[in-house]
């Protein structure tokens with residue numbers, strides 16, 4: 286596996302892949318890999334002739350009081366895991382090369398970023414949309430792979446690619462979960478053993494939403510109340526948001542129907558976690574590992 290740091294070198298390598306007419310899969314990440322990341326790499330490896338994994342803790346998507354400085358990092362471990370998945374190139378640029386002092390351009394996806402994480406983390410999706418735009422331009426991939434754990438992010442990226450006429454296929458892959466249902470996340474690393482146990486309440490809230498749906502409930506308020514109750518019943522967990530939204534526009538559902546997405550964000554003390562489920566489309570049983 287080749288490791289490239291400079292955007293210029295990455296671009297030259299990508300140009301060479303293009304010249305040889307090789308399909309290229311891009312997996313954008315912030316590193317500290319878990320099975321969620323590896324599932325994206327495996328799918329890219331199966332689909333494409335060349336695979337690039339980018340590893341960049343993007344300062345532009347962190348708010349002032351957030352965890353940029355203490356975000357978990359382990360370059361050697363990540364490098365070895367990516368190499369073991371058969372990744373061809375790891376692109377790990379420095380922030381100073383992605384955002385030089387002269388930097389002045391940002392990408393704003395409107396409306397889709399107004400609610401949910403966009404409302405709670407002002408500027409977050411502007412940072413995500415900007416870095417993904419840069420990565421797509423540097424790597425010029427045939428396909429780019431994202432996880433459904435970050436549901437709003439995936440919708441924002443799909444819309445940005447459509448709106449800005451990027452010639453890339455966006456693939457959104459299932460959520461990889463721990464045995465108790467907790468969605469894998471690099472930020473799970475922040476949890477103490479006790480918080481880690483308590484964190485399963487997000488999944489239980491989503492399982493409850495699927496139960497309500499299966500029982501014929503269509504009033505969004507009932508879903509919000511029940512999901513909130515499940516999370517609140519597990520102190521110190523605190524709900525940041527719990528909603529049922531339209532799958533494309535992310536606006537609150539009027540009457541809940543199949544394909545709507547139940548989304549939750551909750552704090553375990555300082556750590557903020559997110560999760561979601563597509564109502565009527567997946568079974569959240571105890572021993573399900575990916576859904």
Ligand SMILES: Nc1ncnc2c1ncn2[C@@H]1O[C@H](COP(=O)(O)OP(=O)(O)OP(=O)(O)O)[C@@H](O)[C@H]1O
Nearest residue numbers: 314315316321431432434435460461469470471472
């Ligand atoms: N549990 C998961 N299952 C599937 N994909 C995932 C999972 N967790 C993250 N991903 C995807 O991996 C890609 C890289 O995400 P990132 O490096 O931010 O990891 P992360 O676990 O989301 O970290 P954090 O929660 O700290 O943001 C994103 O497309 C994200 O949606």
Ligand SMILES: [Mg+2]
Nearest residue numbers: 315435470471
């Ligand atoms: Mg993430």
